[in-house]
Amino acid sequence: MTRLAAIAFFMFSILFPAAFLAQQNGTGFPPYSSIQVGDFDSINLETLNVHHAYPIVSASGRGLGLGFSVTYDSAVWGITSIGGNKYWSQIGGSRLGNWIIEPGNGSILGGEATELCSLDQQYNQHWSNFSYTEPNGTVHPFDIDYYEGTTACFPDANPGGGYATDASGYFLSTVGDNFFVITPGGIQIISGGASGGNTYDTNGNFLHQPPNYPAASTDDTDSVGRVALSVVRIPTPQPATIVPTDHYDYKFLDVNGNYQTVTLHFQTFNVKTNFGCIGITEYSASNVALPTSLVYPDGRTYAFTYEDTPGFPGYTTMLLKRVTLPTGGYYEYQYGTSCDGNLFMLKRLVNDGTNTSTWTYSRNGGQVSPTLKTWETWVTKPELVSGVAANQCTYSFIETDDATTGGRGNRAALANRRHSI
Numbered sequence: 001m002t003r004l005a006a007i008a009f010f011m012f013s014i015l016f017p018a019a020f021l022a023q024q025n026g027t028g029f030p031p032y033s034s035i036q037v038g039d040f041d042s043i044n045l046e047t048l049n050v051h052h053a054y055p056i057v058s059a060s061g062r063g064l065g066l067g068f069s070v071t072y073d074s075a076v077w078g079i080t081s082i083g084g085n086k087y088w089s090q091i092g093g094s095r096l097g098n099w100i101i102e103p104g105n106g107s108i109l110g111g112e113a114t115e116l117c118s119l120d121q122q123y124n125q126h127w128s129n130f131s132y133t134e135p136n137g138t139v140h141p142f143d144i145d146y147y148e149g150t151t152a153c154f155p156d157a158n159p160g161g162g163y164a165t166d167a168s169g170y171f172l173s174t175v176g177d178n179f180f181v182i183t184p185g186g187i188q189i190i191s192g193g194a195s196g197g198n199t200y201d202t203n204g205n206f207l208h209q210p211p212n213y214p215a216a217s218t219d220d221t222d223s224v225g226r227v228a229l230s231v232v233r234i235p236t237p238q239p240a241t242i243v244p245t246d247h248y249d250y251k252f253l254d255v256n257g258n259y260q261t262v263t264l265h266f267q268t269f270n271v272k273t274n275f276g277c278i279g280i281t282e283y284s285a286s287n288v289a290l291p292t293s294l295v296y297p298d299g300r301t302y303a304f305t306y307e308d309t310p311g312f313p314g315y316t317t318m319l320l321k322r323v324t325l326p327t328g329g330y331y332e333y334q335y336g337t338s339c340d341g342n343l344f345m346l347k348r349l350v351n352d353g354t355n356t357s358t359w360t361y362s363r364n365g366g367q368v369s370p371t372l373k374t375w376e377t378w379v380t381k382p383e384l385v386s387g388v389a390a391n392q393c394t395y396s397f398i399e400t401d402d403a404t405t406g407g408r409g410n411r412a413a414l415a416n417r418r419h420s421i
Helices: none
Strands: 003-005 014-016 035-037 042-044 050-059 066-073 077-082 085-090 107-117 123-133 139-142 161-163 171-173 180-182 188-193 196-200 206-209 217-221 227-234 247-253 259-272 284-295 301-308 315-324 330-337 343-351 356-369 372-380 392-400 403-405 418-420
Touching (some): 050 315, 066 227
Parallel strands (some): 259 315
Antiparallel strands (some): 014 418, 050 066, 107 418, 161 171, 171 180, 180 188, 259 284, 284 301, 301 315, 315 330
């Protein structure tokens, strides 16, 4: 049997370009990963991704609580292939350099293509390459691939759902071509679309998430109709960009029933990569909004600066260079990216306002066979005593296909079209 693939169309907001994304470098906290959790940041020792979380609101509940943090992941850049040509692109199609600034219950992504069967000239919807991304950026992939209807080429073979391939226990239901996720704890997540989404616990409590298009303001409401978290976007994002240009006000109820405000400020930047890899086109964009400071109700402020693009004054790579803490100290990062999209070096400087200590992380290794990859991460800790050699730890990783010993490995995301559901 033969079929002819027709042009794909999209019903939801596009998050991935029409391409094969070559690297997905473990944002968030992948299952079974080896994470170095610090006082301020977390580092994936397998991929060298740096993860930050800035709490906005956290309230426990009977089964379902309310929690939201502004998060950042340094795994910003990956390689996309279109028509045999390779390009540097933002992982996940993010417009904000892997900052998550919108409250929500995560997002369900799926690849959809309209295909024409040459035997009966009937069109069919082909669904594949599903994943669920948690609010903290952790991605859970699903090996679900089916056609929505029946043609002479392919039958309607909707499996009804399946578990994530990362052994995390997340389940994606596809019954009736309606998609929702069930967490290992039984929480049901219906991802926000044109009418918004809901999160339900096993006791019947729920939180309502507004539609995924950022309006001037949105309210997350709970089971009894209270506004648990409000986001005011100033000015209102425009349909052409859907990116902030000045600031967000996050308003939440404190223990006394009064609303408190956390403000996230933005600034626009010119963005360009300069990795210098043969055969890979560099990325370039202008007027990209990135967070520059986060101000809490008591005046505590985190300030963010970004790495300059080497050889291009006035441009940034969108990689976070320094976070200045409310105490006056800072965390600073220096990155080394290889031509396969992975980091091979990370230097982390920690300053307490007076003294600076340096951590160095380096990765080496490579493909042993078509189905086997091995590598090591060397972590050099700060000197405890001046003149005495610093301690060094070695972490070894083995990846066979999509299963990894000692942590999840980087997996090729065979996605040609990805959008939110």
